[in-house]
Amino acid sequence: MSILPKHVSIVEVGARDGLQNENLVTTADKVHFINQLSQTGLKHIEAGAFVSPKWVPQMADSLSVMNQINRTSGITYSALTPNVKGFELALQAGADQVAIFGSASEGFSQHNINCSVSESLKRFEPVMELAEQYQIPVRGYLSCVANCPYDGATPPVKVAEVARELINLGCYEISLGDTIGTATPLRIAKMLESVNQHIPINQLAVHFHDTWGQALANIYQALTMGITVIDSSTSGLGGCPYADGASGNVATEDVLYLCNGLGIETGIDIDKVADAGWTICQQLGKLPSSKASLAIRARKIRDEQKRR
Numbered sequence: 001m002s003i004l005p006k007h008v009s010i011v012e013v014g015a016r017d018g019l020q021n022e023n024l025v026t027t028a029d030k031v032h033f034i035n036q037l038s039q040t041g042l043k044h045i046e047a048g049a050f051v052s053p054k055w056v057p058q059m060a061d062s063l064s065v066m067n068q069i070n071r072t073s074g075i076t077y078s079a080l081t082p083n084v085k086g087f088e089l090a091l092q093a094g095a096d097q098v099a100i101f102g103s104a105s106e107g108f109s110q111h112n113i114n115c116s117v118s119e120s121l122k123r124f125e126p127v128m129e130l131a132e133q134y135q136i137p138v139r140g141y142l143s144c145v146a147n148c149p150y151d152g153a154t155p156p157v158k159v160a161e162v163a164r165e166l167i168n169l170g171c172y173e174i175s176l177g178d179t180i181g182t183a184t185p186l187r188i189a190k191m192l193e194s195v196n197q198h199i200p201i202n203q204l205a206v207h208f209h210d211t212w213g214q215a216l217a218n219i220y221q222a223l224t225m226g227i228t229v230i231d232s233s234t235s236g237l238g239g240c241p242y243a244d245g246a247s248g249n250v251a252t253e254d255v256l257y258l259c260n261g262l263g264i265e266t267g268i269d270i271d272k273v274a275d276a277g278w279t280i281c282q283q284l285g286k287l288p289s290s291k292a293s294l295a296i297r298a299r300k301i302r303d304e305q306k307r308r
Ligand code: HMG
Pocket: 017, 020, 049, 050, 051, 052, 053, 054, 055, 056, 080, 082, 083, 085, 086, 087, 089, 101, 112, 113, 114, 141, 142, 143, 144, 176, 177, 178, 179, 207, 209, 239, 240, 241, 242
């Protein structure tokens, strides 16, 4: 029997990864969503992205969003910053933490941030210098750790190589992204083994999209290998505009249900997260893609019917 962690930290990416893929959300709805998430026990909420509005118009209001939210003490509100311009905007927005984002594959790097992997690492250097100056912790995302929509399979050694570069730049943690959600547990195990040869497991997080329904299995695999930081998105919202066909991240509610069942503490109230998910999904005119969230709602309806 493998040993599972006692505690897992969730990085909630719904307001960024989720909403970067949705066109119909107003600034007020985003603010309300983040305020609702702030009441659930979550300790890290990615609240926006300071990226080019020409590339991702859905995130163009991140400054207003971050300036309007009610901040709860003890919660880290973070944002994506691909370059110095993004970092300067994140400072104005009062971000507690920022994230640079690179790719383990060349094709995705070109399509997502318009430069090669090595150029991106050069571009991140001045961001890291500024972050040090302002004492803002920087998280590093690494995309396409299993497969790339443009280049095919990514060799685990390549993932390890770029992850090391991001750590050497000064990132405190690397979030390993299965951007298109095609990986299965054995691929994840091999990739994590390779990265873990160079980077301690407590500096690694997993960020799995759920396109092929494998994210929870992949997370379980990662948990057995000592991973304790999981990125997830309320209601399973999300996708990446530059990874065609990729669906949302694993749903926060589904990860919480898994952790609760495994006796792993998260400090987060699954019902409150599900409520926040239903509210934003109503605004989007869709149902949550989280099975746990649907089951919670069905149970509530049954309970209400019994009470009547
Ligand atoms: P570029 O066109 O090469 O950059 O884009 P540029 O420096 O030539 O600038 C072009 C224009 O953008 C200029 O405006 C800049 O001022 C402006 P113009 O002079 O033409 O009017 N600009 C900016 N505006 C606001 N904020 C900024 C900024 N930077 C430049 N920070 C760039 C390069 C990186 C900016 C662009 O490619 C970009 O914004 N890409 C971001 C794409 C993106 O956000 N993708 C989704 C997030 S990543 C993801 O989802 C994966 C992840 O979830 C992990 C996983 O799942 O694997 C993290």
